[in-house]
Amino acid sequence: MKKKSSIFTSQKFIVLLVVIVLFAFFSIISENFRQYSTIMSILDYSYYIVLMAIGVTFPLITGGVDLSIGTGLICYSLAGGYLITQKGMPVAVGLLVTILLGILIGLLNGVLVSIMDLPPFLTTLCTCMITRGLGSIFSKGFGISWPAAGADGGWFRSIFKITTANGTKIPIGFLWMLIIVAIMAFVLNHTKMGRYTIAIGSNKEATRLSGVNVKFYHVMAYVISGFFAALAAVAYSAVFATVQPGTGAGFELEAIGGAIIGGVSATGGAGSIEGSLIGVFVICLLKTGLPYIGLQANWQQIITGLVLIGAVMVDIIKKKRAEVH
Amino acid sequence: MGEVILTMKDIDKSFPGVHALDHVNFEVKRGEVHALMGENGAGKSTLMKVLTGIYTKDSGTITFEGKETEFHNTREAQDAGVVIVHQELNMLGHLTVAQNIFIGREFKKGIKIDDKKMNEEAKKLFEKLHIDIDPTETMSNLTVGKQQMCEIAKAISHEAKVIIFDEPSAALTEAEIEELFKIIRDLREQNLGIVYISHRMDEIKVITDRVTVMRDGTYVGTLITNECTKDDIINMMVGRVIYEDPKTESTVPADAPVVLKVDHLNAGRMVQDVSFELRKGEILGFSGLMGAGRTETARAIFGADPKESGDIYINGEKVTINSPQDAVKCGIGYLSEDRKRYGIVVQKTVAENSTMACLQNFMSGIFINKKAEKKKAQEYVESLATKTPSVDQLVVNLSGGNQQKVVIAKWLINDCDILIFDEPTRGIDVGAKNEIYKLMNKLASEGKAIIMISSEMTEILRMSDRIVVMCEGRKTGEVRIEEATQEVIMNMATREIG
């Protein structure tokens, strides 16, 4: 989707500027912020949100939403982790189960929303509850720790972070993020899957009348969201020591908020993967940076909420202005 | 002109309560532009919807390229080469022009959609049609006229053999219409059969070879464009015997006070510099074809849609109306066109719908005085002869005509002095229609001032004291009932250049 207006006025660019400004602001104000370890920290904690945001961009563009990604990721991680730690299965099997479970729940969401025609937010709210319950059941209520970096099965952690011989940590995960963003941006902009996702969000009926199998592509949007929630589960397990059941509620706000700040329209039809990536970094920067200027992490929740509203209002004002002309 | 490519014979189609197509015949030859004309409700769109598979005919035959055919959906029609460019745009605003044109049949290089090729093909298509549009432009950024051009290009790109244009020039500028005609001439040269639905006489004269006229669902006749006059066509469009007596003279005194004065009202393309007066006790008919701007004018006066400029005077005093709230406070009531969408609140009862516009008059402290509400509603159920088991009946369970009466009751209970009825008898059976006519006359005789928007000629001639005619956003004429005939009105309602 190319906009005729200059790239410099596009929302993506503006949000990128915001990220740079925020980073500069925190760096200047706080000396402690200006450490390499801070950047490592920001990146580490961003992976799972970035992956969720990439996935949820698809349902959002169709005009829907997937609220089950937060508790879902915890559930998938607990399921896979349980098999590894309690049943002694190899890490590869755990990873596979995690990912399959995400795809399955995504398929469930897709069928409920697209084929049974249920409202997306309430439906995914229900699957959010269901996955929260499932997660706790899988882990029998206990937190689960995937194998540590040095331990026998801990190889998967080095997908995201490599520790060199002299102790420097390299955030290789960020490279993967960029690659995945590039791939999914390609999918959104240049494949039938992405094209029809946008078409459904723009005008589902017109798309259907053009002979496109909208039911299929609509379901797939939610499958993608579930798949990426599962990838986020892997990232989360790799970065955090323990995964606790009952957590996860609230992750989806960061992912969805990031996507909307990055330019995804709340009503569907518009959005980009790169934008979602950048939007998530606004949220991550706020989350990490605010404590350095003395604001508790909880201010981040408030500010994230306000920023989300602000972003949507800007979108609405833009639309109203366009209507006049 | 070549041989006949499409024949529709004895096509019959009925909907509940409406005989939409009554043994209609229609044929199209290769290399011809064949106009299909008629008033609103004549059946033109219905006929084309039957052809392209949107509706299923009840009886009759369709022969395409010598073989008897029936298309079950638009996709089948499209694949066979019969394509329709609809009046309402069916587009995907967030995608580009090229992406819209090739939606569902994208060019691919492996897994990747070949947007580059699509842009090139779209460019080629546009060049062939002499249209100047950038295929990489986002659809929603284009003007309505250009969007329509894209729809046309999309239809043509289907390797069509027969193309139906349904009111194509409605949203186009003069320059774009010229481009459209060039395209149509090219298509004719390529031996396509073209159906051109339009009410614009001047265009019919310029671009078409033959004209078929429909009236009230029946086929009236076909003329050769060069050999007929505008009057011939109008005669065919309206030449019906009117069984009800049209009003021959108005009983409104010449010195009746002006209750509503609209001065130079502007509200977008559909309402351009409209001015008129409405007098006490009079029924002012608003006539015109679909898209003339009558509903838009009414909504602008009522404050339902924003207006750009213009003044409204009620009983001589200037008033500010920016919302339906303001209008209702000024004593104006508006009965909208689409009852189900804008008139009734479906989950509520007859009584509750009746008091919607003036609920504050039925309060006892903070509670609604339901007893008084029901009593008032019952009064109007009786005086309007609304058929309902009780005022507690959900309004969605009533028939169309009776739903309409409930909406009318709403405005009467609010004691409006000025009533705007927009297509008051649409979708209502004959018996109920007469009751509504009686009611309107009674209201007028009681001193209310009524604007009646209607697309039915008989209705306009039967009820109006004066008639205002609109065409494409402008008021094109005003005539007293004494001097009004179908031909006079239709003349004003169809555009004429030179």
Place this chain on the structure above:
Amino acid sequence: MEKIKQNPIVKKIGFNRIVLCGVLILMYILFSVTSKGFAGLPRILSALNYAYFLGFLALGVTFVIATGGIDFSIGPVMFCAALIAGYCLTGHGLPTAVCLIISILVGFLFGCFNGYLVAYWTVPPFIVSMASMNIAKGLASVFTKTQSVSWPQAAEAAGWFRKFVKVGSFPVGLVIFLVAAVICSLILNNTKVGRYILSLGSNKEAVRLSGVNVKKWEMLAYVICGILVGIAAIFFVGAYTTVQPGYGDQYNNEAIAGCVMGGTSMAGGLASIGGTVIGVFIISLLQEGILALGINKNYQLIITGLIVIIAVYADVVARRRKN
């Protein structure tokens, strides 16, 4: 349209609600049979404790759903109100009565915030909900400096508000809740506010074209919800003592589940306070029963989720049939 002759009693109470009562009774019997000692007053009182705050949440969100919108910030806002008001009590030493009012005020302010954005700025309700939810959580944490708050016990001087929940074994809370439900029903069915809220949920444009200021009434639905959420907070701390910041989400779903189960339509325009009340009782009893049977609480989450999906699907099918 064919009208089916209906038994007048069924018509008055509503078929839906009779079925729900039946479900409630069946559940009670089932739990009594399968769990030793379930039958009897203590369990009922325990279930009721859950029903009070959940009930007020559900009453509140009924108004919002009636307009065709949604609000799932209600759980976190309830916690925010309970935490802020509680902190004023324990941390700042303000009198209990004042703190109760503060609780309602917090709910009221969030209601205004939500309603204003939805009605006047046409921000999609689910986005407003999401943002509000997080703002509420963050605000509560900031105010109480991330500490949890414990409201005073019944024995203490400041603990008199617990009498709202029960005096001795008498469930005062039930009386208050039912009275509140009756008031809500009166508002919804017998006042201008309720008339307009339900009408605009059914057909907003038709109501606007009747000369009604729909924006005002849509916002009011959210404000009413906010006030009821503030009251819910009082009952939450009245029954349970400690509130912790960062929680509250699960109650959203259960409140909405109670609503939808009770016959309130997600599409707007149709709401049943009576149905909501019974729905809330069913969920509360389910909660209690699962606790008694020792079933993992997580199964309750899953069951509630499934129930809502089924209820919403039934609603979708019913609407489709009507069209």
